[in-house]
Amino acid sequence: MTHSRSPFLATDRNWPLVAAGALMTCVAIGVVFSLAVFLDPMGADTGWSRAGISMAMTLAFLSMGVAGFGWGALSDRYGPRRVVLAGIALLGLASILASRAGSLLAFQATFGVLIGVAAGAFFAPIIAATSVSFEKRRGLAIALVSAGMGVAPMTIAPLAGWLVTQVGWRQTMSAIGFGTWLLLPFVYFIRTLPATAASAGTSAADGIASHAGAALRSRAFLVLAGAFFACCAAHSGPIFHTVSYAIGCGLPMVAAVTIYSMEGAAGLGGRLLFGVLADRFGAKPVLVAGLLVQAFAAVSYLAVNRLGGFYAVAIVFGAAYGGTMPLYAALAREAFGARILGTVLGAATMVSSLGMALGPFIGGWLYDRFGSYAWLYIGSMMAGLAAAGIATMFPLAARTPPLKVA
Numbered sequence: 001m002t003h004s005r006s007p008f009l010a011t012d013r014n015w016p017l018v019a020a021g022a023l024m025t026c027v028a029i030g031v032v033f034s035l036a037v038f039l040d041p042m043g044a045d046t047g048w049s050r051a052g053i054s055m056a057m058t059l060a061f062l063s064m065g066v067a068g069f070g071w072g073a074l075s076d077r078y079g080p081r082r083v084v085l086a087g088i089a090l091l092g093l094a095s096i097l098a099s100r101a102g103s104l105l106a107f108q109a110t111f112g113v114l115i116g117v118a119a120g121a122f123f124a125p126i127i128a129a130t131s132v133s134f135e136k137r138r139g140l141a142i143a144l145v146s147a148g149m150g151v152a153p154m155t156i157a158p159l160a161g162w163l164v165t166q167v168g169w170r171q172t173m174s175a176i177g178f179g180t181w182l183l184l185p186f187v188y189f190i191r192t193l194p195a196t197a198a199s200a201g202t203s204a205a206d207g208i209a210s211h212a213g214a215a216l217r218s219r220a221f222l223v224l225a226g227a228f229f230a231c232c233a234a235h236s237g238p239i240f241h242t243v244s245y246a247i248g249c250g251l252p253m254v255a256a257v258t259i260y261s262m263e264g265a266a267g268l269g270g271r272l273l274f275g276v277l278a279d280r281f282g283a284k285p286v287l288v289a290g291l292l293v294q295a296f297a298a299v300s301y302l303a304v305n306r307l308g309g310f311y312a313v314a315i316v317f318g319a320a321y322g323g324t325m326p327l328y329a330a331l332a333r334e335a336f337g338a339r340i341l342g343t344v345l346g347a348a349t350m351v352s353s354l355g356m357a358l359g360p361f362i363g364g365w366l367y368d369r370f371g372s373y374a375w376l377y378i379g380s381m382m383a384g385l386a387a388a389g390i391a392t393m394f395p396l397a398a399r400t401p402p403l404k405v406a
Helices: 007-011 015-033 035-046 050-078 080-099 104-119 123-133 138-167 169-189 195-200 212-217 219-248 253-281 283-303 307-335 338-370 374-391
Strands: none
Touching: 015 035, 015 050, 015 080, 015 104, 015 123, 015 138, 015 169, 035 050, 035 138, 035 169, 035 219, 035 253, 050 080, 050 104, 050 123, 050 219, 050 338, 080 104, 080 123, 080 169, 123 138, 123 307, 123 338, 138 169, 138 253, 138 307, 212 219, 212 338, 219 253, 219 283, 219 307, 219 338, 219 374, 253 283, 253 307, 283 307, 283 374, 307 338, 338 374
């Protein structure tokens, strides 16, 4: 019996990949961003400076970006399953080693470098696999995988915050490391694409470039990476330092951590909303609108000092930065061939990680120097506006023409 169903439509049913990918991105991002919860307890326990501890987050973002480029290229060659398996194993080990660091330098090396390298193994391979596994509901599928990042502040961060008050930061970080290895059975669902779908996704009409070298030199990639960089520079500082800023405004730590969780909850909703809107109106206009909202929401933190005000800003800010993140992958899939998508997303992630690395360190440096986070939030607004301007230049001509179903 023969079937006339398109291979793309057949792979539109790969929802187990989406579920497993969401879980893995939740844990990976949760491990990295849990450092925001550890910031004050670690400083009090060890005497390490806030800027020094924040440097570990900066190194994590840099390592995650550089490694993500390599992981993405490896996933194009060997498939995402092997890459994700290696990432899980390393992430758990690095967390355990970081919990036993006896000096700031050792902590920066284990948390900043090893955890960053491990966390880079998830985004590009899983998002690339999802992007080429879905056609009609690609925006929604990518958003659901990316939603794991939004769930992390609602799950990993509160759990870490509670455990720190019970057993201390070292035991908490070690427990998170061991818990990471519970992801190993779910690697089964990170499946490679059927050959028919993979080959169909790399036709001449599939994008502006089918070779990695040409793709990374194209205008579409330069605009994509530039907007991604500025976007991450805009939200990384507020994400990392808002808990400490709220504590400085007089809120207790437990309440301050709930602001972090509120951002994550809003980010989850934003990812789903923006994904659906992108499927309907296109990724580019939705991305530009989201970047503008993110910019003005970031600076709005300066206007609040009570829990209710923090919640209001966190909802808008979280929805905006969470909703924009999956759209870069959707734009990349419109412009580039399926066989190089892991490499393209890995390279874009590497550039964006430079932006993510700026916020935590600069925010900590500004606070240590001026005793205030005001310039951090003002700078975040400016970076967000720059990201929106860059995104408007993404070439619409690079978009993929509609597929014809046999």
